[in-house]
Amino acid sequence: MLLPYDALREQGELWDLYTRREEYVPQQLDQYGCFPYASGTYRNILEPAVSKFLAENGLESTWPEDKEFAVCLTHDVDEVYPPLTHTLLSCLTCMKKQDLSGLREQVIWKLHGKEKSPYRNFSEIMDLEEKYGACSSFYFLATGTDITRFRYNIEDLEEDLHRITDRGWEVGLHGGYYAFNDPEEILREKQRLEKVLGRKVIGNRNHYLRFRVPDSWEHLKKAGFRYDTSLGYNEMVGFRNGMCHPFLPYNLNTGREISILEIPLTIMDDTLFESAAAYEEAWGIAKKLIDTVAAYRGIICLNWHSESFCCPFKNQREKLYEKILDYCSGKKAWMTSGEKICEWWEKMRGPQQ
């Protein structure tokens, strides 16, 4: 899948969109230091303008087994032990539905130790995906520092991590809140996760989608990552740099490509459900994006947090996730992890020049 760069470079506006030139000297950042959608000039975010141009100019996109397009399934693992606010909300939901066993589950795990936490639901998520011939990536935090509160110690999850990789699913890094602009910190976190996992970690997504173009890509590459999936907005679904294909980012400061694959994030569950008034509207937006990506034989990358498969989010979010799996499998999509996408892309590209 070679991108016709030369043709793209001659397209001023599209080249700027593709490289995210306006993010090099951001005028305004949000409270988390992220470049917000509101600051961007690309308003047609639900259309992948750059991929459209590339497709019209010779981009050949192929996927294994003659699949029509790809779906990169990912899960940020922000929580492993439900914070009190989640537990209270869940209990409330259970009471409303008179769901006594659900109510018991919310409290009882605390009596039986951390292993019984309802948020350690990775096997259930894998079972669901397996039903549709899919697999996915789980991105875990491996840091002790966070902006809100203590999350979890990755060392306590060793068995969970092995259960994930033993089934052929991927464990990647959820780069910590303070890692996106700190090359030493991102390397420390990667090594910490690798120590627990007992193997190399190749994929990353940053917590809160904190990202600095182009430096974060350079730091990730230097730390030894082969791909990243952070390029999406917190407050808007769609195509942040007009791409619905994986690509090697281009650094305007050095005038060179950065040899790390970016699989741009298209839909995050929080974003979708916060911008849609109701379930049907959320599905409508997701379906439109899937159909668009399928038309360009591209890739759609989803981030469904692991906690979205638990009460109090389960009813809406898990249901929609399954609907997406069902719909995409009917459209002959390759539904897989970031790792498998990256391996496929590297194989198609051939040895690095």
Ligand SMILES: [Zn+2]
């Ligand atoms: Zn996160």
